[in-house]
Amino acid sequence: MIITLPFLPLSLNKILVMHWTKRAQYTKKVHMIVNSHIRNVQSTLPVTVTFCRVGKRELDVDGLGASFKAAQDCVAMHLFPGSKSGQRDNHPSITWEYTQAKVQKGEDPHFTIEFNFVDIK
Numbered sequence: 001m002i003i004t005l006p007f008l009p010l011s012l013n014k015i016l017v018m019h020w021t022k023r024a025q026y027t028k029k030v031h032m033i034v035n036s037h038i039r040n041v042q043s044t045l046p047v048t049v050t051f052c053r054v055g056k057r058e059l060d061v062d063g064l065g066a067s068f069k070a071a072q073d074c075v076a077m078h079l080f081p082g083s084k085s086g087q088r089d090n091h092p093s094i095t096w097e098y099t100q101a102k103v104q105k106g107e108d109p110h111f112t113i114e115f116n117f118v119d120i121k
Contacts, residue, residue, distance in 0.1 A: 001115045003037050005071075008055050008109040012066035030070035034113070035078070041115055043079050045093040050114040053100040054107070064098050068111075072096060075113065 009030065015023060051068045053059065059067060076089040089096070103109050 001041060003041070003113045003115075005033060005037055005111050005113065006108065007033065007111075008053065009067040009071060009111060011059055012063045015066070027070045031074045034071050034074040038075065038078050038113065041078065042117070043081065044117045045079065045091075046095070046118045047079065047093070048095040048097060048116040048118070049075055050097040050099060050112075050116070052112045052114070053098075054103050054111060055100070055109045056103055058100050058102065064100055065096075068098060071111075071113065 010026065015026070018026065049072075051071065053064060053067065058064075072089050076091070076094065077083050079094065080088040080091070088094075
């Protein structure tokens with residue numbers, strides 16, 4: 001299942017220079033948008049979650065992963081109802097992957113979240 005979200009997560013460099021109140025507001029906004037798009041996603045484990053950033057320029061490897069931190073925490077809270085932000089994103093039944101691509105002409109910057117549920121039999 002692939003979900004497209006209509007905004008681009010901020011880079012780590014932009015997040016780090018924010019005042020802590022602005023950073024908290026940004027995180028809350030990301031959680032609200034991600035929650036509204038993934039509310040119908042099943043909470044089946046194990047799962048591989050792939051974030052893909054589609055923007056005008058590419059980020060370096062550590063900046064790419066860091067830009068998805070708020071969204072990753074939100075997805076983990078969805079997969080483990082009742083957990084708090086940052087508690088379950090290191091669970092061994094979730095594999096996190098990050099990719100990026102350049103936005104095509106006429107396309108708006110965005111990102112996608114892909115859920116690949118592993119069928120255990």
